[in-house]
Amino acid sequence: MIGVFDSGVGGICAFRRVRELMPREDMIYLADRKNAPYGTKSEDEIRALTERNIKLLRGLGAEVVLIACCTASSLHHTLCPEAREISIPIIAPAAALAAKVGKKIAVIATHHTATSGAFGREIGRLSDAIVFEMSEQPLVSLVEKGSRDGRVTEECREYLRGLRDRISATGADTLILGCTHFSHLEKEIGGLLPRVKIISPARVGAEELFKKIKAHRESGRTIYM
Numbered sequence: 520m521i522g523v524f525d526s527g528v529g530g531i532c533a534f535r536r537v538r539e540l541m542p543r544e545d546m547i548y549l550a551d552r553k554n555a556p557y558g559t560k561s562e563d564e565i566r567a568l569t570e571r572n573i574k575l576l577r578g579l580g581a582e583v584v585l586i587a588c589c590t591a592s593s594l595h596h597t598l599c600p601e602a603r604e605i606s607i608p609i610i611a612p613a614a615a616l617a618a619k620v621g622k623k624i625a626v627i628a629t630h631h632t633a634t635s636g637a638f639g640r641e642i643g644r645l646s647d648a649i650v651f652e653m654s655e656q657p658l659v660s661l662v663e664k665g666s667r668d669g670r671v672t673e674e675c676r677e678y679l680r681g682l683r684d685r686i687s688a689t690g691a692d693t694l695i696l697g698c699t700h701f702s703h704l705e706k707e708i709g710g711l712l713p714r715v716k717i718i719s720p721a722r723v724g725a726e727e728l729f730k731k732i733k734a735h736r737e738s739g740r741t742i743y744m
Contacts, residue, residue, distance in 0.1 A: 522581030530587030558629020609724025621693030
């Protein structure tokens with residue numbers, strides 16, 4: 520079984536992509552809305568919640584867990600060994616793709632992810648691209664309130680217009696949706712920034728999970744990781 524978790528509805532985008540790639544797999548999704556948002560919490564709080572969620576999903580039968588939350592993924596390297604061994608974070612594969620295609624890369628994320636510099640560090644290991652990491656924490660709440668699946672409130676539209684101006688001011692050619700909640704607004708954001716390549720860690724992370732599972736199965740192993 521594959522487990523996927525996020526602090527709310529953001530990770531559903533990753534869950535859907537995994538389902539598209541592996542339609543016959545048993546899957547379970549955990550939305551930790553009780554403790555949302557993660558982006559305003561301390562590192563210790565986020566780490567504890569992440570380890571708890573992975574343990575819970577494993578207890579329910581998950582053999583591998585996709586951490587469909589950039590905030591939680593930013594601390595993957597600090598998790599206990601048991602949690603790291605069966606989980607896949609989504610920052611690294613998205614950063615690797617951005618490093619290949621972008622020269623000026625904007626990252627919109629939760630407050631924690633933006634201030635942690637997680638995407639910038641990953642991209643910096645792979646390229647000399649300029650990275651602008653921007654905290655857009657209010658957008659998380661707007662998605663949770665219902666701005667998703669083609670429905671966008673006027674409050675959210677107004678916020679997105681301001682976001683367009685902030686991103687345009689950086690001169691970015693590439694934009695990372697550094698919170699999976701923002702993937703629900705990918706179409707709207709793309710329409711406002713038609714010349715900017717948009718990268719969704721939710722989608723890229725799901726595809727990374729698929730590649731790893733496929734490689735393990737081709738090697739003859741019976742478990743995912």
